[in-house]
Amino acid sequence: MLTGKQKRYLRSKAHNLNPIFQVGKGGVNDNMIRQIEDVLEARELIKVSVLQNCEEDKDTVAEHLSRGAGAELVQVIGNTIVLYKESHENKQIVLPR
Template sequence: MLTGKQKRYLRSLAHHLDPIFQVGKGGVNENLIKQVEDTLEVRELLKISVLNNCGEDKHEVAEEIAAGSGAEIVQIIGNTIVLYKESKERKTIELPK
């Protein structure tokens, strides 16, 4: 579980990132979760955009993706979700204590 201080730090790092994935009318599926997992292993921090034509609520989408990929939700702002998962192989982000 991330502390408030760690979330604040991750939000500052994510500010300049562009969303890599988009969730549309197809919703969340296994393929999307697998791709998010692989990308998180490489980048540790990423943004996902929830499109207007997505039938699900953005909070439900965030929970589904986070649960499926083992990531933590850093922030949901507007239609953008920020996720973090510590990399096993390529740890680059050092979280504050």
């Protein structure tokens, strides 16, 4: 579980990132969750964009992605979701205490 200070730090790191994944009409599926897990292992911090034609609510999509990938939900702002998961082999981000 992330503290408020850690979430603020991750939000500042994610500010200049571009969304890697887009959730559209098909919604969240198992293949997307596996791909997000792989990318989180490589990058630790990613953005996901929720398109307007997505049938699910952005908060529901964020919950599915974070629970499915075992990641921490850092932020939902607009139609963008920020996810963080500590990498086991490629650790890059050092969180403040």
